[in-house]
Amino acid sequence: MKKCSKCGEEKEYNYFNKSRSVCKKCRSEYNKKYRLENIIEITSRQKKQRDAKKFPKIIKDKEEILKEQKEHKKYIMRKIKNILPKKQKNIKLKTKKRLRNIKEDIKLKIEMNY
Numbered sequence: 001m002k003k004c005s006k007c008g009e010e011k012e013y014n015y016f017n018k019s020r021s022v023c024k025k026c027r028s029e030y031n032k033k034y035r036l037e038n039i040i041e042i043t044s045r046q047k048k049q050r051d052a053k054k055f056p057k058i059i060k061d062k063e064e065i066l067k068e069q070k071e072h073k074k075y076i077m078r079k080i081k082n083i084l085p086k087k088q089k090n091i092k093l094k095t096k097k098r099l100r101n102i103k104e105d106i107k108l109k110i111e112m113n114y
Contacts, residue, residue, distance in 0.1 A: 002015075002016055004023040005021040005022055006022045006023070006027075007023065007026050
């Protein structure tokens with residue numbers, strides 16, 4: 001049993017949402033009252049969110065989009081500059097190992113022939 005902080009009644013745990021101290025009935029009454037008092041703000045906020053999902057590129061300014069693209073290009077270029085030297089080092093090490101292996105194979109072949 002759990003006590004509701006709004007109405008003060010003791011109810012079963014299934015009458016409460018997770019980690020809430022207010023029962024579902026009191027919470028729904030509060031939500032209804034809040035919606036009636038703030039209907040204009042709620043609908044305008046919902047409309048903005050809906051429009052942002054439907055038309056994301058139209059809402060943003062062209063300058064803002066260009067700025068984001070430039071930032072993204074800079075980010076990619078920085079990543080490439082960081083990755084390339086590491087890959088080149090790996091390639092150099094691999095080729096050195098291959099050359100060593102080839103030299104060892106040649107030495108072994110020469111020794112076996114003699």
